[in-house]
Amino acid sequence: MGKERSGSQIKGMVFDVFGTVVDWRAGVIREGEELGQKKNLDVDWHAFADEWRGKYQPSMERVRNGEVEWTNLDSLHRASLEELLEEFEIEGLSEVEKDHLNRAWHRLDPWPDSVEGLRKMKGNHVISPLSNGNISLLVNMAKRAGLPWDVVLSAETIHRYKPDPETYLLMPGLFDFAPEETMMVAAHVSDLLAAKECGLKTAYVKRPDEFGVGGEAEEPDSSIDIVAENFVELSKKL
Amino acid sequence: MGKERSGSQIKGMVFDVFGTVVDWRAGVIREGEELGQKKNLDVDWHAFADEWRGKYQPSMERVRNGEVEWTNLDSLHRASLEELLEEFEIEGLSEVEKDHLNRAWHRLDPWPDSVEGLRKMKGNHVISPLSNGNISLLVNMAKRAGLPWDVVLSAETIHRYKPDPETYLLMPGLFDFAPEETMMVAAHVSDLLAAKECGLKTAYVKRPDEFGVGGEAEEPDSSIDIVAENFVELSKKL
Numbered sequence: 119m120g121k122e123r124s125g126s127q128i129k130g131m132v133f134d135v136f137g138t139v140v141d142w143r144a145g146v147i148r149e150g151e152e153l154g155q156k157k158n159l160d161v162d163w164h165a166f167a168d169e170w171r172g173k174y175q176p177s178m179e180r181v182r183n184g185e186v187e188w189t190n191l192d193s194l195h196r197a198s199l200e201e202l203l204e205e206f207e208i209e210g211l212s213e214v215e216k217d218h219l220n221r222a223w224h225r226l227d228p229w230p231d232s233v234e235g236l237r238k239m240k241g242n243h244v245i246s247p248l249s250n251g252n253i254s255l256l257v258n259m260a261k262r263a264g265l266p267w268d269v270v271l272s273a274e275t276i277h278r279y280k281p282d283p284e285t286y287l288l289m290p291g292l293f294d295f296a297p298e299e300t301m302m303v304a305a306h307v308s309d310l311l312a313a314k315e316c317g318l319k320t321a322y323v324k325r326p327d328e329f330g331v332g333g334e335a336e337e338p339d340s341s342i343d344i345v346a347e348n349f350v351e352l353s354k355k356l
Numbered sequence: 357m358g359k360e361r362s363g364s365q366i367k368g369m370v371f372d373v374f375g376t377v378v379d380w381r382a383g384v385i386r387e388g389e390e391l392g393q394k395k396n397l398d399v400d401w402h403a404f405a406d407e408w409r410g411k412y413q414p415s416m417e418r419v420r421n422g423e424v425e426w427t428n429l430d431s432l433h434r435a436s437l438e439e440l441l442e443e444f445e446i447e448g449l450s451e452v453e454k455d456h457l458n459r460a461w462h463r464l465d466p467w468p469d470s471v472e473g474l475r476k477m478k479g480n481h482v483i484s485p486l487s488n489g490n491i492s493l494l495v496n497m498a499k500r501a502g503l504p505w506d507v508v509l510s511a512e513t514i515h516r517y518k519p520d521p522e523t524y525l526l527m528p529g530l531f532d533f534a535p536e537e538t539m540m541v542a543a544h545v546s547d548l549l550a551a552k553e554c555g556l557k558t559a560y561v562k563r564p565d566e567f568g569v570g571g572e573a574e575e576p577d578s579s580i581d582i583v584a585e586n587f588v589e590l591s592k593k594l
Binding site for chain 2: 240244252253254257260261268269270274275292293294
């Protein structure tokens with residue numbers, strides 16, 4: 119795999135973000151704990167983070183199936199947060215504090231190899247996130263973490279959430295790249311298989327700690343073009 | 357003017373590109389001369405560049421008034437190029453050579469202060485182009501020239517050419533900025549007045565050499581919030 123099947127004809131690379139580029143779980147827990155200390159809250163922030171993420175796909179599904187009109191991820195996160203505050207019996211947060219907590223998703227830290235790997239890949243490719251996160255979320259995250267994107271493409275750019283095919287064809291369409299000149303990078307097999315359906319090349323990066331340190335990475339599918347331990351290794355396999 | 361009227365509440369800055377960030381005329385002339393040498397063409401490339409730019413507003417106007425459906429700037433430039441090749445009696449260019457010449461607009465050099473000024477402004481603001489140039493043009497330009505955009509917003513993002521109000525409200529809408537928390541920067545008064553109509557703050561940067569060395573900058577309008585000699589001075593006046 120690797121050089122033979124992908125190699126120099128790859129012109130653009132798009133990256134899943136939550137779990138692939140950044141550690142969403144540790145970031146949300148950290149922000150929760152900060153708020154908890156300040157407000158003297160007794161909350162299991164690990165469970166809180168997992169519950170919040172658990173509401174992610176169902177909330178997007180209501181947009182995908184047309185039950186609600188286009189709503190960006192900040193707004194979906196905020197609606198989920200209101201539910202969580204009830205479920206975890208958290209009271210006494212001001213509007214400003216709720217908004218700040220909701221934007222924890224703007225302040226997630228990258229995995230240790232993400233910035234270095236992206237810098238290397240940027241030398242020979244156009245690099246962009248391809249995330250269901252909204253544009254301001256991705257931009258604020260990039261400014262804080264130093265993610266060196268060339269352009270910020272998002273589900274919000276076309277009002278379609280992954281795995282809608284239009285999302286995967288966004289970079290090829292805008293840059294006049296053939297789908298096979300574009301590579302999708304993700305730590306999630308389902309995302310890659312959806313990209314592959316659209317003709318994109320695929321790279322799987324293992325993120326065993328996504329759901330907590332000491333977890334296990336997903337089993338990669340044999341149809342995936344490149345499998346890498348991290349972004350720096352991926353940059354070398356291109 | 358300056359600190360009193362704009363100052364720290366500015367969160368986002370959007371920049372006109374052709375003429376404001378980059379020297380389109382010198383870049384097109386340089387690319388034309390390179391091609392002319394290679395193909396032994398006898399062409400006045402200064403006139404060629406001016407004619408090409410002269411077709412810019414009329415070509416967009418046909419999109420704005422609905423005469424033709426949405427067409428991005430690469431395609432408009434290409435149609436204008438075909439006309440120019442006839443007018444300047446340039447023959448014998450291959451499809452690849454024509455495409456390369458058309459993408460001269462992707463390879464324009466910044467004014468000497470642009471990169472340093474943008475880097476400074478990026479420290480405290482979200483910075484983006486707000487150009488009628490298409491996204492791939494702006495991204496290729498930024499990669500080549502080192503323009504450190506946080507995000508690349510373009511007329512192509514919403515299929516509306518400036519001065520359509522929707523273009524000026526793009527960053528405020530995506531980032532939840534009030535219009536007056538967003539500043540439009542341009543070397544062209546008409547662009548700034550259109551942005552001001554939408555509630556944006558405005559900064560005028562003088563680019564006297566846009567139409568050739570030794571030219572004169574436009575006269576700024578008294579309603580403009582900041583007037584600066586260049587991007588570095590602008591960064592200090594914020």
